[in-house]
Amino acid sequence: MLLRPVILIHDLGGSPDDWDRWGVISRLVNEGGLDPRLIRRFEYGYVRHGTVPRYDAQGDLIQIAHRLSDAAAVPDGEAFQVDALAAESRALGGPDKVSLVALGAGGILARYYLSRRTPDALGTRYNGNVDKVILVGTPNRGARLESVAGDWERRMGWLRLFMPARAKDAMKRAFAAFDALRDRVLAEMPGESGPPISPRALGLLQISEKSFLLRYLNRPECTPRDVRFWCLAGQITVQFLIPTRTACVPVEVHFGDLLTMLHSATAVPGARPVPAVFRNGYCVDVTRPATDDPLAWFGGDLPPYAHTRLMQQTEVQRAILDILTHN
16 A cells, blocks of 8 residues: 555535545555555644534634644544644654645635644644645635626727627626526535525635735745645636627637636746646627526536536546656
């Protein structure tokens, strides 16, 4: 068996069981030969909701990141604490540094932990025991949680001068539809058993484009120079066929993974990450009758490289496996 200590950190609203449901752990073990004793699923922890403990998958990422730190205050946390796993790997004859694989907001959580060369108020401290970090769809520069219609309409301003009124209306509906698709992604993130993500959830606010946490993390000095980063990202491109007064003009628009734009998912300030971009391309003719369901553009379901579908794809899992075993 290949001794590679790995901690898997799920997304906002998710669950440690996601890694089993997607088949990630079985692929790492069965195809990659990784020793299952050193593969750990990070747990966000629990908070009280009345008298019932509730899994804290939408809470404060700073507080949750403390669970990666070697701290006695984290109950039953030794299994996925970085320093403890590094020591266990050394005892088995493996490397003394850990790899982190993080999806979405889990990557922000990991980056905060790595930024703490000195302890924060909770005592979170990074002691240098991480070698590589694989970020999948992580909104390093923020997720697009506000309407994007106005932004893209401004980018197309010159073309709109030549568009008939019906084409302008069609494009407006198209961009509004992508806001609905982003909301569909947010609704999928907790899976079937988790509660819906609240628009006021602190974890959600911390991954927005104007987040105070991202302003802190995106200072170059917050990224350890001896840690190697890989950024895996989805890029969904739609070519709209726009009727003007004289012709039908193709306009290509990039939507990232419907939650995280490509420039956000492939940038880690202070590091030179290795990007891997997985692409879906579609063509939409806005001259055809409008549909009330934007999923019809993609055959009735979200594209394979939409944010909540990324980790389920064989190509993404194999990329992670290749990084863990050959780098």
